[in-house]
Amino acid sequence: MNTATAPAGPGRGPATHDIRNQIVVAATEHFSHYGYEKTTVSDLAKAIGFSKAYVYKFFESKQAIGEAICSNCLAQLEQEIGQALEGVEQPAERMRKLFKASTEAHQRLLSQDRKLYEIAQSAAAEHWPSVLAYEDRLRALLQHLLLQGRDSGDFERKTPLDEATDAIYLVLRPYLNPLLLPHSLDHNDQAPTLLCSLVLRSLSP
Amino acid sequence: MNTATAPAGPGRGPATHDIRNQIVVAATEHFSHYGYEKTTVSDLAKAIGFSKAYVYKFFESKQAIGEAICSNCLAQLEQEIGQALEGVEQPAERMRKLFKASTEAHQRLLSQDRKLYEIAQSAAAEHWPSVLAYEDRLRALLQHLLLQGRDSGDFERKTPLDEATDAIYLVLRPYLNPLLLPHSLDHNDQAPTLLCSLVLRSLSP
Known part of the structure; x- marks a missing residue:
């Protein structure tokens, strides 16, 4: 794996995997209400109850979540x-x-x-x-x-x-x-x- | 022809035909600059130098011109x-x-x-x-x-x-x-x- 493009998150252990999953599930729910195009990572983080910086630890962009x-x-x-x-x-x-x-x-x-x-x-x-x-x-x-x-x-x-x-x-x-x-x-x-x-x-x- | 849907213009003689043509040519020019979707009949009339009411004598709607x-x-x-x-x-x-x-x-x-x-x-x-x-x-x-x-x-x-x-x-x-x-x-x-x-x-x- 090219580490330069890997998520800048804290390792790829099971906990990371769980949190990534949690973000994906919440993002799916959010996008299905508000659409993908108009939603920003800030909107998404707020809706999930995470900080934007925390989401960025697991996904480098909105597209990565998409x-x-x-x-x-x-x-x-x-x-x-x-x-x-x-x-x-x-x-x-x-x-x-x-x-x-x-x-x-x-x-x-x-x-x-x-x-x-x-x-x-x-x-x-x-x-x-x-x-x-x-x-x-x-x-x-x-x-x-x-x-x-x-x-x-x-x-x-x-x-x-x-x-x-x-x-x-x-x-x-x-x-x-x-x-x-x-x-x-x-x-x-x-x-x-x-x-x-x-x-x-x-x-x- | 169903007169209810026919243009409300002054007859369909050669003069009418010429003016309709003139509107179509000018509208083509205008739409090609500004797009069809966002242009209104008012915009169009203004650009051609006709009154909106006059354009409506020859075409019942923007769609009719389209x-x-x-x-x-x-x-x-x-x-x-x-x-x-x-x-x-x-x-x-x-x-x-x-x-x-x-x-x-x-x-x-x-x-x-x-x-x-x-x-x-x-x-x-x-x-x-x-x-x-x-x-x-x-x-x-x-x-x-x-x-x-x-x-x-x-x-x-x-x-x-x-x-x-x-x-x-x-x-x-x-x-x-x-x-x-x-x-x-x-x-x-x-x-x-x-x-x-x-x-x-x-x-x-």
Whole structure:
């Protein structure tokens, strides 16, 4: 770990971990009432009952707190998507589950808490590392699925694998990315299903 | 025409048409400096050198002026797209031209004038009639292209025509719709090309 960017707090022992958690939980609660954008670290510290200096011992910035919330959230989304694919073997069916589970999970996040969603929008707009890592893992999951389908003979093999992966990821993106998602669902909540069928037609050998 | 919603102006003769045009030209100029959202009809009238009441004789609201600007703009986009398809016979090649010309024309609109683009964003968010009509015509153009390709044997015929049209329109939408477009191009300006190739794979018989 690069100590220059590590929290300037008192070590990383279990007590530190607990206090960080406590701050994250309280911050999540606070952001969900007052929004992420307009809240300052001072507001947050006051609401939690800590001094601003004390919060800064554990998080170097508001964004660092936002990143912690964002990471928790993305880990949960990823787990849900993984669970939806468990036990599903047939590649086309796995693709359908991937489209359905990922778009539904991301949409639920949006509808659950609009104020907290500001964090997701900042994260996407500013390309936070946690978001980039999540996108990479989702893309890898998709590529693995394509490889499975190519091996089993269910999917065509002529298109370069990276091109096929990129193109399908682009089809999904408007229903995952927090900057696009709010504008993607006004007309057609059948969109992910329609698009997955188109993608599967494009993959037929 | 429903006279209740018709402009309350003095007839629709050539003089009226000229003054309406004059207001539209001046308003376009003004909006491109000061933005559409924050400008009022008063600001606009002052800038043009007309009284507010006089402007209201020709346009019943700021939105009516915005709609006139928007319609002109959409007519130009449509003409460009039509021109790009002229003389192109082969259905796959027509699809490539449609993707390229439509996404490039919409992107140019965005990069040309960010302030004026606010009108496009309002129009999309509020589903102005001119936008809905434009989308319908674009969708009809796409459907006609699919039919041509089905007739010539270049495209598959199993998928219901409406489903295929809807799905392809959804693939294009993030690169046309003014609410989505600004967030669609950060990573990959090859997106429309990649997506068109995926669409063409999905159409192979």
